[in-house]
Amino acid sequence: MKNPTTNPSSSMIRTRFAVRFLHAMKKLNKKTPAPSPYRRRFHTIRAAACASMACAVGPRKAWSRAILKKIRARTLHHYLINKSRNQQMMMIKRGNPRDEELAVGFGYGEEDDLRGLVPGGEGMGFCRLLSETAHYIKCLRAQVQVMTNVLDHYSST
Amino acid sequence: MQPVSREFGAMNNINPLLNHHQISSSLQEIGQLPQMLMGSSHFDPPTSHDDFLEQILSSVPSASSFPWADDHAPPQMEEQPAAVLASKLRQHQISNGALKALMLQQQLLLSRGLAASPDDCLLPMPHGDQNDVVDGTSFKSANLVNDATVKALFNGNFTGSLSQTSNQPHEHFHHPQTQNLGTGVGGSAAPAANQPAASGSSGGAPRQKVRARRGQATDPHSIAERLRRERIAERMKSLQELVPNANKTDKASMLDEIIDYVKFLQLQVKVLSMSRLGGAAAVAPLVADMSSEGRSGNGTQTASTSNIKDGGMTVTEHQVAKLMEEDMGSAMQYLQGKGLCLMPISLATAISTATSHSRKPPAAANPLLNGEAGGPTSPSMSVLTVQSATIGGGEPSLKDAPSVSQP
Numbered sequence: 001m002k003n004p005t006t007n008p009s010s011s012m013i014r015t016r017f018a019v020r021f022l023h024a025m026k027k028l029n030k031k032t033p034a035p036s037p038y039r040r041r042f043h044t045i046r047a048a049a050c051a052s053m054a055c056a057v058g059p060r061k062a063w064s065r066a067i068l069k070k071i072r073a074r075t076l077h078h079y080l081i082n083k084s085r086n087q088q089m090m091m092i093k094r095g096n097p098r099d100e101e102l103a104v105g106f107g108y109g110e111e112d113d114l115r116g117l118v119p120g121g122e123g124m125g126f127c128r129l130l131s132e133t134a135h136y137i138k139c140l141r142a143q144v145q146v147m148t149n150v151l152d153h154y155s156s157t
Numbered sequence: 158m159q160p161v162s163r164e165f166g167a168m169n170n171i172n173p174l175l176n177h178h179q180i181s182s183s184l185q186e187i188g189q190l191p192q193m194l195m196g197s198s199h200f201d202p203p204t205s206h207d208d209f210l211e212q213i214l215s216s217v218p219s220a221s222s223f224p225w226a227d228d229h230a231p232p233q234m235e236e237q238p239a240a241v242l243a244s245k246l247r248q249h250q251i252s253n254g255a256l257k258a259l260m261l262q263q264q265l266l267l268s269r270g271l272a273a274s275p276d277d278c279l280l281p282m283p284h285g286d287q288n289d290v291v292d293g294t295s296f297k298s299a300n301l302v303n304d305a306t307v308k309a310l311f312n313g314n315f316t317g318s319l320s321q322t323s324n325q326p327h328e329h330f331h332h333p334q335t336q337n338l339g340t341g342v343g344g345s346a347a348p349a350a351n352q353p354a355a356s357g358s359s360g361g362a363p364r365q366k367v368r369a370r371r372g373q374a375t376d377p378h379s380i381a382e383r384l385r386r387e388r389i390a391e392r393m394k395s396l397q398e399l400v401p402n403a404n405k406t407d408k409a410s411m412l413d414e415i416i417d418y419v420k421f422l423q424l425q426v427k428v429l430s431m432s433r434l435g436g437a438a439a440v441a442p443l444v445a446d447m448s449s450e451g452r453s454g455n456g457t458q459t460a461s462t463s464n465i466k467d468g469g470m471t472v473t474e475h476q477v478a479k480l481m482e483e484d485m486g487s488a489m490q491y492l493q494g495k496g497l498c499l500m501p502i503s504l505a506t507a508i509s510t511a512t513s514h515s516r517k518p519p520a521a522a523n524p525l526l527n528g529e530a531g532g533p534t535s536p537s538m539s540v541l542t543v544q545s546a547t548i549g550g551g552e553p554s555l556k557d558a559p560s561v562s563q564p
Contacts, residue, residue: 045430114412117419127385130392133415137399140422141482147429148479155475 013056014142020052021146047071053143062128063136066120401484425478432474473497 028048054067114129115121118136121129397411400418473495480488500508 042427042431046427049426049430111412113416114419117416117423127389127392130389130396133419134392134396134399137396137415137419137422140419140426144422144425144429144478144482147426148475148482151429151432152472152475152479156472 013139014146016056017053017139017142018146018150020055021049022150024048024052025150049143049147053139057135057139061132061135062124063119063121063132064139070119422482425482428478 025045025048028044050067051071054064054071057064059065059068111126111129114133118129118133121132124132393408393411396415400415402414477488477492480491
């Protein structure tokens, strides 16, 4: 498959993610066979994908840290609690107010959307948010490539 | 503070004059000195150097009777007994190592704030061997004489120039000027006045890294702001390279593109994780609000069939997903090559309902798949929707995520 980004860092991320993801999928398949409730399974798979991606990246980036934190604290009960707490915290620490001025001055009304999209993007400044977004995009692309490859491989056989 | 601003212009003009050693103008300068030294009420020389001035005055006794010249007034040299003062000054220049003399001259310039005309503000360099020393010392002494801002301006640069024993006095002037601008005015005592002068005199001087812009204080806050802006700009540029369709020059639209791309990638991950659940049928409850219970039952039923029948569809879908990740254009072309296209869900819904009303598909294999197997021979477009359409649950076979509908 043609890989548009073949720089070593992204390929490293890709391999790491692939390994973790395959392990996770194997475990998942062992635990719950295929025709179980699809929604739950879909969520689990997606969570597994995100978690393996975050683990592959490691705690170096803020967004991966946010994902890992969310997953580790994650029973349903804790998840609900943290959600409300996180929302409160998100409203409190909005990052540097000057960054918001900058964002508004630049004409960025949609900075909030980006914060909502990138995990852990609530509590950081705009400048940091941009770099996190860049890395996040790279990792998402790697994730999609790997998953597509795996899917092709397993569905064709 | 006008005097401070004017002196920069004065400094500019010193350089050619130093080389030319214009004695006549120097005499005029010297004539102005007593006016300078007198000091008037509408000057605001700091009281700190008043006593120093008195010292100077004592050495130039003839000057004591004359009032300070006005800030804006042109040098009123003609009123002074220039010859007397000139002789006195010469005496000092020669005898006292020119320290005080140059200080006087400096004071003249700095406190008067002479306009930037070459005739006015001349700091005559004593033509002698003492040029270098005189320069350094004069500048250094000037620090004592002038108020804080000017002192701050001169300090770093002139002491630096002191260390050099260059034989070109005009270079001292050049470098201090530029360094003045570079280091910025210490203390914000007269930032506004400094800025115009700085920008005026920086016209000839080489540009520095941190430029004092007009109307903008060079305090650390604005510098930090500027740095932040630059950092943001470079981050945006790197993002621009990552995201396809990066031909937007507008920052706001670029941010929109970035957001859309992130959403798109997340959606792709979603679709991929869904389709992993056993073929295309499992992607049906993609949209969370779908009533998945009924469909999941149907999904299981159709999963077995669709696994067989949808093999081609799955491959196509994955191929499309793969292509979409690389380039939307190629993905669309691939679809069109297969006789398929992408369309929004609502349209797909409408078409599907229309199709279902028009002809009841048999409960067996997906008629649409059969239709699609006919290939692009069908006159109208076949549709491949990535997301499942909410077709009222009468047709279980249509509930696959890659729902292909044929009008």
